[in-house]
Amino acid sequence: MAIVRIAPAVNGYFAAGILPAKEVAMSNYVIEAENLTKRFGDFTAVNEISFHVEKGEIFGFLGANGAGKTTAMRMLCGLSIPSSGKATIAGFDVYKQTESIKQNIGYMSQKFSLYEDLTVLENITFFGGIYGLSRKEIAVKADQLLHELGLFDHENTLVGSLPLGWKQKLAFSVAIFHEPSIVFLDEPTGGVDPVTRRQFWDLIYKASDAGITVFVTTHYMDEAEYCNRISMMVDGEIKALDTPENLKKQFNARSMDDVFFELARGAKRSGD
Template sequence: MDNIAIQADKLTKRFDDFTAVDAITFDVRQGEIFGFVGANGAGKTTAMRILCGLSRPTSGAATVAGFDVYKEAEKIKKNIGYMSQKFSLYEDLTVMENITFYAGIYGLSDREIKERGAKLLDRLGITHEAKTYVASLPLGWRQKLSFSVAVIHQPKIVFLDEPTGGVDPVTRRQFWDLIYEAADSGITVFVTTHYMDEAEYCNRVSVMVDGRIDALDTPSNLKKQFNVDSMNKVFYQLAREAKRSGD
């Protein structure tokens, strides 16, 4: 059980009579890049919010980094990083101030902040932009910075909620290089997306339809199972049966 990063068992979230997440069950192994795909409104974000401790499940069980989502939300929070689909840096702060702030609220020491901050800037090749306001950075850079900031405290798991919305394929590819580096260093990556080319990059993918997980396997196995040549087609076959329309 040691190498299980996330475990969900019949996890369910209902809002009044609407079941956003319908008894989903899955395991995520440590160091894995786990993709969560689905149409808008399929329940991806809600599921992720539960795992991050932002929302309480209605029923079912789940552990994140070995901690229970009902009782140990505080411990979970210390062990995860999070990047939301909205842009999560402060535009009126400089690049370095953003790094310092996020590293600061995770309790990193001044020395660690300085060292890791310098390394991060160097890795992204924006050392000369340390004092630039984030507002004047191009979107692609901001997203890469955003991701790097989300893992600056070296969490066990990082949750990425549609991290690459609105950027070009080249930047997206660079972004995925960062994700691979994080995974290589042992960080488990849990990523939601609706870009099917990104689904191909994941170790394993789960496809959500109407709050349920209708398929879960490696991209190549899924393609074999549905007898198609791309994740795109896998997704179309599953999503056609969806009753909920996206918002």
Template sequence: MKNNVNNKAIICEKLTKQFGDFKAVDQISFDVNQGEIFGFLGANGAGKTTAMRMLCGLSFPTSGKASVAGFDVYRQQEKIKASIGYMSQKFSLYENLTVSENIEFYGGVYGLSRSEIKTRGEEMISKLGLGNEAKKLVGELPLGWKQKLSFSVAIFHKPKIVFLDEPTGGVDPLTRRQFWDLIYEAASNGITVFVTTHYMDEAEYCNRISVMVDGRVEALDSPANLKNNYNTHSMDEVFYQLARRARRTGD
């Protein structure tokens, strides 16, 4: 991390995205430490997705500064893309490709060598217990497995940061737990996890969380501190108190 003096995975300073008169993201500032699990919360329409798109190198900010994995979001989008992983709320593997073909494809897209793809792929398949399913089409797997596979593929190229956009939508609580085991494992391997979610139990799993309201970051702290500050025992209540202030309606 030559460029990154502070060992921060993500640094945002007054990052803003404006569409016409509408400030989708309004001067947000926060840092994410390396290896941290950072929860990015907010009601629908609060500006989470727009902020995340800027950080992933998919769109340019209107103003403000930000760096991801030590790279500038204005000038080094290509380098950012090579050092992050991404998993979206929509399922992100190819249904009519087999498990191994999906792994080969993403490995290839991220420029891994054939032998790397082979060894890491086998390792991953055995870790997920998908040995018998490797030659099956992904479309035939149950949703929970798909999701776990999807996450494993997102970190297959060993990115510095992985962005998860509502990764556990529609999954049962047990699978969600197992999913979070994978997230913890990734974080313990030094991968920074940036995750958006609507589940407050998941928010509790994060090291720190930020809550966006109307394009601004209204609160940022560890779950325990937030509950203290808002004088409550549940994250639900914290979120509710914050989100209630919103003047925008969800999309």
């Protein structure tokens, strides 16, 4: 399988990754959803969404607040049982094999999600521990990770005293510490300055190069451009799904901002 991606330029800017239009064998899809639906009483939060995500792909999951992104993501993570439809994550069924799904995914939420009263190393050790990694494995990988993040001098620093950008990079690294096949990122860069955001995306690209599929929701349209493909959710349905380039062509828009606006202004559900 070949994912062609234009590597980050020297100045740090990313061009949009472009997937060649080619047939990919079914086994290459790590996320497959077909008519996935979630209803809460009369309210249909997610309405028959269908999409596939390839291994190693960076898949942007966009939509206004209340569009149903979070509900969809929770179904994919095995946190919420769908009302109808089919979906497999890393080959596991979202109805029956939620435990296997959990073993194979990483997750980072919009809320910062490490323990602030634990040190950097303790956080890594804890999360490694609950994924069942051995102590030795944890020690080796933690060492490597701390060097990569430039946090080596800070392994005994309480996470609460790190700057937000570092915390977020650390949270991401912890989310993929157990080498999952997919990592779900729920608005991971909220409240972070643009420079740190770009550094954060360096990490995402690195993970993707290592074969980890990245499923990311975001509100930042510049971030949307960094994704290989984007889906746009409006009122519980996927209204558009393509590469950023193609989407801009399709909607005759100059930027993703315009594409988003074009799609989202028809929304009936307002943000929450």
